[in-house]
Amino acid sequence: MYSWYRSTTPGGRRAFVATFGGWALEAADAQIFGLVLPTLMALWHLSEGQAGLLASATLVCTALGGWLAGFASDRWGRVRVLQVTIAWYAVATALVGFAGGFESLLVLRCLQGFGFGGEWAAGAVLISEYVSTRYRGRVLGAVQSGWAVGWGVALVAFSAAFSLLPATWAWRVMFWLGVLPALLVVLIRRGVGDPPVYRREREPVSWTGIFRPGLARVTIFGALLGLGSHGGYYALTTFLRKTRGLTVLSTTGYLAVFITAAFAGYVVSGIMSDRVGRRKNIIGFAVLCLLSLVPFLLLPLNNAGMLVASAPLGFFSAGMPGGLGALFAELFPTEVRGSGQGFCYNLGRIVSAAFPAAVGFLSAEIGLAASIAVFAGAAYLLAIVAACCLPETRTAGLPDLADPSTAAPHTVSR
CATH class of the missing domain: 1.20.1250.20 (MFS general substrate transporter like domains)
Known part of the structure; x- marks a missing residue:
């Protein structure tokens, strides 16, 4: 992977940074919920059934978001859709920090899910088209490893927030920090373009x-x-x-x-x-x-x-x-x-x-x-x-x- 990174074009290197960073930050946002769920269940007296519904609804919306974003990336471009999905889940995650109960939390978690699924679909296809076959497996594997990195970041943030703040505020701060991935959109807009193969081969598509x-x-x-x-x-x-x-x-x-x-x-x-x-x-x-x-x-x-x-x-x-x-x-x-x-x-x-x-x-x-x-x-x-x-x-x-x-x-x- 490092040989590919050194030899590829600046556009390819920026695409790797954008997709790895997007996946890692998405993982951090996604893992926050699992870490703070016990606190929410205690504060809001949520049942096991309600907790399960929150998890299941998010998974369904994540899948739907992935399908829609994959199709959108074929029609409107890999980079544009990647920008939208990262901004979407970042804003939705921050809004979760303002939730006042189960119903609002369920709606906002569903909105999060659409962005989560869409980011992988757009990011994976973007970097796969920049990488030669010789290195594609290891580069995509390295991008996927960003999930573990993001999980670790979420764990560190969780430990810090709940050590420094009371639980009633710590869980909200955790979600408010989720807006940080939106800053990655600035990097993507400044330096990442759609791969040449997509620009040359794109055709009108049907879902x-x-x-x-x-x-x-x-x-x-x-x-x-x-x-x-x-x-x-x-x-x-x-x-x-x-x-x-x-x-x-x-x-x-x-x-x-x-x-x-x-x-x-x-x-x-x-x-x-x-x-x-x-x-x-x-x-x-x-x-x-x-x-x-x-x-x-x-x-x-x-x-x-x-x-x-x-x-x-x-x-x-x-x-x-x-x-x-x-x-x-x-x-x-x-x-x-x-x-x-x-x-x-x-x-x-x-x-x-x-x-x-x-x-x-x-x-x-x-x-x-x-x-x-x-x-x-x-x-x-x-x-x-x-x-x-x-x-x-x-x-x-x-x-x-x-x-x-x-x-x-x-x-x-x-």
């Missing part, structure tokens, strides 16, 4: 373009891959939050281990994607995700044991989405690349919104551990099957570029 003959099969299996990746992740995190009365998830030590492992997982997945291929990398991480769950299901771990076992789980669960960006970019031609990436990556978020409730329902019949095993196993098996049904794109690269693994990042063929 149904990803289902046209020749692309429908790729779109369907790509969406199933996204569903399996997200579904498995949400099944695993549901287990960690509910099993054995676990409290370690809310501790700084656990989160530090998990976040560090996740950062490494994103980066390593990107490198392996370039070395062994997009499909093999994704399949390998899916299998390892299931294996890393075994200690949690079979061993009587205490909080110290959970701390140790969380490292491989964080690494492998991050590696799955870390490998999706390059594959999805290379599956679709330029005129529908944003639409395709946005749809495939985000479909799983809608379905995953129902996972916590489904896990709870099944666990009443067969137990929580068995229920998680069923859902996580089904999700990652679906991801493996879907990956096997998609073409390997590492050597072909973007459909509109001629041999990008050896050509300059902006080489284009008609």
